[in-house]
Amino acid sequence: MRPTKAVIDLDALRHNFQTVQKIAPNSRVIAVVKANAYGHGLSKVAKALPEAEMFAVATPAEAYTLRKAGIQQPILLLEGFFEARELPKIVNNDLQIVVHHSPQIEALANLNTTKKIKVWLKVDSGMNRLGFKIDELPEIEKQLATIECIEKPIRLMSHFASADDVNDSFTEQQLETFVSTTKHLTWERSMANSAGILEAKDAHFDWIRPGLILYGCSPMIGSVGADYGLQPVMNLESQIMSIKNLKKGESTGYGRHWFAEKDTVIGLVAIGYGDGYPRHAKNGTPVWVNGRTVPLVGRVSMDMLAVELGPDHNENIGDRVVLWGKELPAEIVAEHADTIPYTLSCGVTGRVHMIYKGKRW
Ligand SMILES: Cc1ncc(COP(=O)(O)O)c(C=O)c1O
Numbered sequence: 001m002r003p004t005k006a007v008i009d010l011d012a013l014r015h016n017f018q019t020v021q022k023i024a025p026n027s028r029v030i031a032v033v034k035a036n037a038y039g040h041g042l043s044k045v046a047k048a049l050p051e052a053e054m055f056a057v058a059t060p061a062e063a064y065t066l067r068k069a070g071i072q073q074p075i076l077l078l079e080g081f082f083e084a085r086e087l088p089k090i091v092n093n094d095l096q097i098v099v100h101h102s103p104q105i106e107a108l109a110n111l112n113t114t115k116k117i118k119v120w121l122k123v124d125s126g127m128n129r130l131g132f133k134i135d136e137l138p139e140i141e142k143q144l145a146t147i148e149c150i151e152k153p154i155r156l157m158s159h160f161a162s163a164d165d166v167n168d169s170f171t172e173q174q175l176e177t178f179v180s181t182t183k184h185l186t187w188e189r190s191m192a193n194s195a196g197i198l199e200a201k202d203a204h205f206d207w208i209r210p211g212l213i214l215y216g217c218s219p220m221i222g223s224v225g226a227d228y229g230l231q232p233v234m235n236l237e238s239q240i241m242s243i244k245n246l247k248k249g250e251s252t253g254y255g256r257h258w259f260a261e262k263d264t265v266i267g268l269v270a271i272g273y274g275d276g277y278p279r280h281a282k283n284g285t286p287v288w289v290n291g292r293t294v295p296l297v298g299r300v301s302m303d304m305l306a307v308e309l310g311p312d313h314n315e316n317i318g319d320r321v322v323l324w325g326k327e328l329p330a331e332i333v334a335e336h337a338d339t340i341p342y343t344l345s346c347g348v349t350g351r352v353h354m355i356y357k358g359k360r361w
Pocket of ligand 1: 211
């Protein structure tokens with residue numbers, strides 16, 4: 001069997017959840033599990049977090065997957081709904097809705113239901129992504145107050161643009177905007193994503209929304225999860241499938257992007273961009289083999305990649321290789337591939353075996 005696998009450590013996930021609770025002891029946790037729990041497996045991750053007070057997803061379909069899996073905690077749709085006709089099913093599944101533009105309010109006003117819907121009003125505090133602009137808020141508050149099916153009090157939400165950079169004063173500015181424009185309201189608030197949880201403690205408010213840190217990675221520039229006591233949840237692993245001697249000046253892989261500087265030995269590893277390993281990872285990207293890191297050499301292919309083991313290597317075909325995880329932080333690999341750890345775990349494809357370890361719920 002092809003040895004390419006993602007090992008998901010549910011104990012590490014639980015550890016990270018508890019670490020988050022310690023960092024923000026006065027806030028309730030909305031665990032962000034969108035995009036298949038950042039590639040870790042939506043239902044398995046949610047089931048392993050019985051203490052999460054709420055889950056957040058991006059689409060109604062993700063929420064229905066959770067309900068079908070038996071998840072009973074509240075579920076929040078971070079982008080609300082896309083079309084008015086989705087509303088009856090959303091209401092039947094008891095989902096909470098972020099409201100971020102006027103057509104959504106109109107649809108709620110026209111909805112014929114006896115049920116009460118929990119709504120979060122998204123405030124655009126400066127990111128200029130989703131949410132109502134500050135000057136629109138007084139009018140929107142009034143409109144929401146008149147809609148019968150919306151449960152009162154409503155809750156407030158905003159999102160940071162650059163909290164991953166501690167040197168960027170925009171985070172402070174957004175926080176100040178959110179607080180000052182909503183201070184007349186006694187409603188519950190949520191603002192902090194992973195970066196806000198770690199480094200903007202004044203933004204914890206009533207509810208925090210951790211995503212990446214639950215999976216053990218740090219969003220902060222220049223750091224890794226271990227710096228904050230987090231443990232990687234995903235180990236992406238494979239094996240050496242072939243070993244080859246190269247003469248000085250010979251190349252490996254498509255496009256001949258790397259040439260041996262000396263007589264050397266390369267190992268071919270059974271993983272490629274068809275599995276989600278980033279094709280744009282550069283020569284020199286670290287790969288873990290037998291307790292050491294060796295450099296990626298040449299272009300990543302669809303099903304394999306090459307590493308330089310060196311002339312004095314001790315490796316054999318079948319030796320374990322870790323692409324990212326406990327032995328090699330995904331943050332470091334992401335940096336070499338000009339990306340962020342989010343895209344690495346989200347990008348793992350369906351042909352990679354997902355193996356779960358740790359206590360199950
Ligand atoms: C609105 C919102 N809140 C929270 C999160 C979680 O972010 P992070 O994974 O950085 O914690 C996201 C993720 O993109 C988001 O879009």
